[in-house]
Amino acid sequence: MSQAADKQAVERTGGSTTLGKDDHTTYDGLRLRALTKSFATFTAVDDLDLDVPRGSFFALLGPSGCGKTTTLRMVAGLETPTSGTILLAGDDITATKPYQRPVNTVFQSYALFPHLDIFENVAFGLRRRKQKNVESEVKEMLDLVELGPQARKRPAQLSGGQQQRVALARALINKPEVLLLDEPLGALDLKLRRSMQIELKRIQTEVGLTFIHVTHDQEEAMTMADTVAVMNKGVIEQMGAPADLYENPRSTFVANFLGQSNLIDGTVVGRSGDVVTMDMHGTPVSVPAGRSHTASERGWIGIRPEKVLIGAPGEALDAPGNTIPGGIVTDVSFFGVSTQYLVRMPWGQELQVFQQNTGRVTIFRKGDAVELSWRPEYAFLLDHAQDASAGADKVGADG
Amino acid sequence: MSAVQATGSTGSTGRRPAAKPPRRSPFAWLREHVVLILGILVLAYTFVPIAVVVLMSFNEPISEQSKIYEFNGFTLDNWLNPCEDPSMCSALGRSIEIGLLATLLATLLGTLAAFALVRHQFKGRSTSNLLIFMPMAAPEIVLGSSLLAMFVAAGLAGQLGFWTIFIAHVMFCLSFVVVTVRARLAGMDDALEQAAMDLYATPAQTFWKITFPLVFPGILGAAMLSFSLSFDDFIVTNLNSGNTTTFPMYVWGVSRRSVPMQINVVGTVMIVISLAIVLIGQSRARRQAA
Numbered sequence: 001m002s003q004a005a006d007k008q009a010v011e012r013t014g015g016s017t018t019l020g021k022d023d024h025t026t027y028d029g030l031r032l033r034a035l036t037k038s039f040a041t042f043t044a045v046d047d048l049d050l051d052v053p054r055g056s057f058f059a060l061l062g063p064s065g066c067g068k069t070t071t072l073r074m075v076a077g078l079e080t081p082t083s084g085t086i087l088l089a090g091d092d093i094t095a096t097k098p099y100q101r102p103v104n105t106v107f108q109s110y111a112l113f114p115h116l117d118i119f120e121n122v123a124f125g126l127r128r129r130k131q132k133n134v135e136s137e138v139k140e141m142l143d144l145v146e147l148g149p150q151a152r153k154r155p156a157q158l159s160g161g162q163q164q165r166v167a168l169a170r171a172l173i174n175k176p177e178v179l180l181l182d183e184p185l186g187a188l189d190l191k192l193r194r195s196m197q198i199e200l201k202r203i204q205t206e207v208g209l210t211f212i213h214v215t216h217d218q219e220e221a222m223t224m225a226d227t228v229a230v231m232n233k234g235v236i237e238q239m240g241a242p243a244d245l246y247e248n249p250r251s252t253f254v255a256n257f258l259g260q261s262n263l264i265d266g267t268v269v270g271r272s273g274d275v276v277t278m279d280m281h282g283t284p285v286s287v288p289a290g291r292s293h294t295a296s297e298r299g300w301i302g303i304r305p306e307k308v309l310i311g312a313p314g315e316a317l318d319a320p321g322n323t324i325p326g327g328i329v330t331d332v333s334f335f336g337v338s339t340q341y342l343v344r345m346p347w348g349q350e351l352q353v354f355q356q357n358t359g360r361v362t363i364f365r366k367g368d369a370v371e372l373s374w375r376p377e378y379a380f381l382l383d384h385a386q387d388a389s390a391g392a393d394k395v396g397a398d399g
Numbered sequence: 400m401s402a403v404q405a406t407g408s409t410g411s412t413g414r415r416p417a418a419k420p421p422r423r424s425p426f427a428w429l430r431e432h433v434v435l436i437l438g439i440l441v442l443a444y445t446f447v448p449i450a451v452v453v454l455m456s457f458n459e460p461i462s463e464q465s466k467i468y469e470f471n472g473f474t475l476d477n478w479l480n481p482c483e484d485p486s487m488c489s490a491l492g493r494s495i496e497i498g499l500l501a502t503l504l505a506t507l508l509g510t511l512a513a514f515a516l517v518r519h520q521f522k523g524r525s526t527s528n529l530l531i532f533m534p535m536a537a538p539e540i541v542l543g544s545s546l547l548a549m550f551v552a553a554g555l556a557g558q559l560g561f562w563t564i565f566i567a568h569v570m571f572c573l574s575f576v577v578v579t580v581r582a583r584l585a586g587m588d589d590a591l592e593q594a595a596m597d598l599y600a601t602p603a604q605t606f607w608k609i610t611f612p613l614v615f616p617g618i619l620g621a622a623m624l625s626f627s628l629s630f631d632d633f634i635v636t637n638l639n640s641g642n643t644t645t646f647p648m649y650v651w652g653v654s655r656r657s658v659p660m661q662i663n664v665v666g667t668v669m670i671v672i673s674l675a676i677v678l679i680g681q682s683r684a685r686r687q688a689a
Binding site for chain 1: 590591593594595596597598599600601
């Protein structure tokens with residue numbers, strides 16, 4: 001008896017680790033396979049494979065035009081894939097109509113029905129499926145999003161944040177397998193956006209549904225999601241937990257799009273065990289093998305500005321191994337909690353340094369000679385063939 | 400006469416304080432209120448003909464000999480016997496009949512055409528969009544005479560009448576319906592229908608629960624516009640009517656003799672109906688907004 005149960009358990013774990021074709025029916029989340037969407041002049045989504053585990057808060061992050069919204073619309077059924085399959089809890093839903101899918105969307109424009117009141121907007125999905133207890137369920141849902149007293153108002157009489165919550169309630173009440181959120185906070189001002197981020201996360205935890213959140217705001221993706229997939233030009237560049245993506249980016253695009261990175265040209269001197277030794281403009285530096293994402297002889301040595309330590313020449317910095325002398329401070333911005341430096345290195349490149357304002361550190365001035373250093377385990381190594389500035393212009397896209 | 404005098408005097412009293420200002424304050428007062436005064440004058444200008452129609456509907460009949468259109472004295476006779484001249488009432492009935500039928504068909508076809516033009520991509524779409532304007536842009540006299548030529552060429556010269564008028568009215572109402580409904584549809588967010596489909600509404604449910612209610616004000620407006628265009632039309636109708644007489648043609652016919660005061664009764668009723676429709680629409684809109 002117990003043996004049989006063990007065997008079943010083994011089979012199940014086997015099913016979830018090896019992703020053979022036959023295992024599609026046992027996967028209970030959302031699975032996209034070789035999904036492609038081509039328009040007349042360009043390919044919006046290119047041969048996309050993606051697994052979204054059931055119950056997770058998943059973020060699709062990327063600049064505008066990267067194909068994230070098209071992916072979302074294909075999952076919703078509002079766009080027909082050129083090729084590929086969409087599987088939801090083991091069922092192939094690629095060819096089904098939007099109204100046949102257990103998937104609901106929170107639209108960027110909210111798309112609230114202007115001729116119906118809030119109550120009827122929220123009740124819309126239940127009524128179409130001839131559900132019972134519409135009255136009590138809608139009331140409960142409106143209480144969840146704190147809009148009970150507004151039930152009989154029309155969408156136009158609500159504020160942006162309230163409309164956003166109605167759109168959320170209208171989708172959530174149907175308890176979909178997957179809830180799709182298409183830049184749902186894009187139209188809100190910064191302060192409201194922050195509070196809605198917390199609210200959304202709370203609701204997701206409360207109801208335990210799978211959320212797929214499309215956004216171009218990296219902070220939003222990182223604060224809310226369990227898993228972030230960074231999308232660029234129709235493909236997923238990297239996927240993982242926000243901290244993994246941030247600490248160990250695999251491409252220059254991810255390194256620049258998520259936060260900021262210093263990317264420095266370097267040549268591989270040797271690879272031994274779990275360390276890659278590099279020559280960086282004459283200074284030997286090392287990078288952990290697990291954070292090295294290139295097999296070629298040249299590479300971009302990446303280091304986050306807050307991982308870089310700054311000190312006067314000769315000052316003992318708490319970073320064994322890599323010390324790079326000869327820097328000159330070219331710009332200082334004091335932010336209160338931190339100081340941001342731009343340091344010109346002997347090879348002409350300007351590196352960014354964020355120094356936490358602990359009170360014990362000296363604040364350098366423009367023109368000061370400094371030394372930089374970092375702990376080798378914080379560095380990462382990227383393919384030199386990639387554009388070092390890819391994804392770096394995200395500041396303009398944010399808004 | 401008195402109506403004309405009354406407006407004449409409001410016009411001059413409005414201007415008089417400005418003409419001889421005792422130094423400062425009235426001039427300043429005028430400068431502050433000049434927009435208001437002009438606004439009132441313009442409104443008065445547009446309302447005078449309507450006021451005359453309403454007033455004349457209570458007028459004593461004008462004698463056949465008198466060529467002057469003046470107010471003889473107050474009476475309710477016109478309202479109590481609107482069909483004193485039976486040919487007027489039959490012309491009126493015919494106009495209403497044609498108006499309703501033409502409105503029905505033009506609204507139906509025009510709405511379908513508008514949906515096709517906004518919602519579907521097909522070859523010749525932009526050309527159709529342009530051609531739809533042609534009947535609106537073409538002078539009525541040209542439309543009317545070409546239609547007549549066409550009916551004659553088709554061998555219908557002997558059958559001009561109710562149905563040729565009907566065909567002509569549908570023709571020119573159609574463009575107005577397409578343009579009105581199209582504007583309403585184009586202003587509608589696509590995401591609304593997508594949201595409905597996303598929320599388990601079938602295409603038919605999406606249309607009846609979302610699209611139609613949202614486009615309906617446009618369709619209603621188009622229908623009302625169609626009816627008033629059809630009811631009102633003289634030039635195209637006159638050319639294609641044969642022996643059939645519509646209300647505008649009747650009015651044109653009798654205007655060279657003496658005009659029966661019942662025409663003003665019809666006019667007043669039309670004004671009251673339009674006013675009622677507008678007021679009901681406004682109060683509904685206000686209730687929805689509140």
